[in-house]
Amino acid sequence: MIWLAVLALAVWIGLLAARNGFWLARERDEALFPVPVHWPKVTAIVPARDEADVIARAIGSIAAQDYPGDLQIILVDDGSSDGTAEIARSLGAPNLRILPGTPLPRGWTGKLWAMEQGRIAAGEDPQYLWFTDADIVHAPDTLRMLTSRAVAERLTLHTLMAELRCDSPAERALVPAFVFFFQMLYPFAAVNRPASRIAGAAGGCMLADRAALARVGGLQTIAAALIDDCAMGRAMKRQGPIRLSLTRRSVSIRPYGGWRDIGRMIARSAYAQLGYSPLALAGTLIGMALIYLAPPALTLFAHGLPRWLGLAAWALMALSFQPMLRFYRRSPLWGWALPSIAAFYAGATFVSAWDHWRGKGGMWKGRAQAQLQP
Incomplete structure (x- = not known):
């Protein structure tokens, strides 16, 4: 558990420090x-x-x-x-x-x-x-x-x-x-x-x-x-x-x-972003669990150092969301809800893949456009 906590915290430090300041908006x-x-x-x-x-x-x-x-x-x-x-x-x-x-x-x-x-x-x-x-x-x-x-x-x-x-x-x-x-x-x-x-x-x-x-x-x-x-x-x-x-x-x-409407909007193109690859889908879902779900889970259920490392990762996550929340005039407390929001997006990403497998991917204005993709 300590290694999971260290990895989650390291990922968030890396995102804030080395991802071209994306979060600063x-x-x-x-x-x-x-x-x-x-x-x-x-x-x-x-x-x-x-x-x-x-x-x-x-x-x-x-x-x-x-x-x-x-x-x-x-x-x-x-x-x-x-x-x-x-x-x-x-x-x-x-x-x-x-x-x-x-x-x-x-x-x-x-x-x-x-x-x-x-x-x-x-x-x-x-x-x-x-x-x-x-x-x-x-x-x-x-x-x-x-x-x-x-x-x-x-x-x-x-x-x-x-x-x-x-x-x-x-x-x-x-x-x-x-x-x-x-x-x-x-x-x-x-x-x-x-x-x-x-x-x-x-x-x-x-x-x-x-x-x-x-x-x-x-x-x-x-x-x-x-x-x-x-x-x-x-x-x-x-x-x-x-x-x-x-x-x-x-x-x-x-x-x-x-919620359903926004979920369908996300699902329309999420699997296309992954190149229609089942391996990329699996890696993305595992990665999102590590990045977004592990920190609050460690904070709530772990003990000792793993709990504090999880809380630090969750705090960095909430901090990274603040500039975008200010842009959209939302309360800074929404930063702590980012794990739940990410879980919703992960679910919509899986639905996107499921729709593609059923031949209904990229549905928009009556057209299943993801069928055009290789």
């Missing part, structure tokens, strides 16, 4: 950058499938950008049956184009195929393509900030991790941890460092250099990727520097609902 979009000599032309591309409840606010926020340059908007309607396109058209935005999506080809996920159609329709005129989800609402200065930094730093991809909805009891308990775990996998500081091999992105808001994206073959190269944003981050970082930041400018307005 310092990578923000708050810096100011020089105004470009010429504001580049941008085309916003919004893939949408049955988004009637959110599309008006999302498109409205794009149309209301105080961007000094030329901004065009393409809404790619991916076979919606709820009047999504009609609602968007009723806004009367003069720079909005509605593009009816074509049938999904074999080997593509639905969102990426819609994005690719928008990319092709935009042509070679815009310097940047702004891919943004149909459930994201942007502050008026979002595009101005994205492009000014992209121009100043010659970024091939500039993405923002949208602030997720955190209203229901399940959302308040689970959503901050979603971003915390994402940062653990893809430390933003490492993503933003050109010399680092770590690459990632947040799919809700991505400003891509059109020419750089064309050089990698468009979205064809990642057509079947279920975690499409991080796949795009890897592809674009091979072309030049990328940046990923936390933001309050871009906000998700989609309600994630209750």
Whole structure:
């Protein structure tokens, strides 16, 4: 038991000291950058499938950008049956184009195929393509900030991790941890460092250099990727520097609902993150038990030195969660609940694998998209 306690504590010391400071949540979009000599032309591309409840606010926020340059908007309607396109058209935005999506080809996920159609329709005129989800609402200065930094730093991809909805009891308990775990996998500081091999992105808001994206073959190269944003981050970082930041400018307005709904959201792509490998799944579940469950178990049930080492590991775990809790305006006491939250995520990860084995992996908008994966 002493060795288990020592190992758990060592893991948390290592995570806090050597994982690029992922837990500090310092990578923000708050810096100011020089105004470009010429504001580049941008085309916003919004893939949408049955988004009637959110599309008006999302498109409205794009149309209301105080961007000094030329901004065009393409809404790619991916076979919606709820009047999504009609609602968007009723806004009367003069720079909005509605593009009816074509049938999904074999080997593509639905969102990426819609994005690719928008990319092709935009042509070679815009310097940047702004891919943004149909459930994201942007502050008026979002595009101005994205492009000014992209121009100043010659970024091939500039993405923002949208602030997720955190209203229901399940959302308040689970959503901050979603971003915390994402940062653990893809430390933003490492993503933003050109010399680092770590690459990632947040799919809700991505400003891509059109020419750089064309050089990698468009979205064809990642057509079947279920975690499409991080796949795009890897592809674009091979072309030049990328940046990923936390933001309050871009906000998700989609309600994630209750515990079951959030569990299904996690399960949609968790097994894909593990490369659909049963060995990786087993290793992940064992690792999560060591990292998250062993410290509180030792604290509550062990005696002597193992108990104190377990408590120290649990305290470091709670400490690491504090910056993200502050970002989402949650009580610092939630830090002590991270073991229970991690157990929920571990369960959703197993469900993700189970769904894949049943041929229902990556289910989204009626499509079991993980079946496309090798």
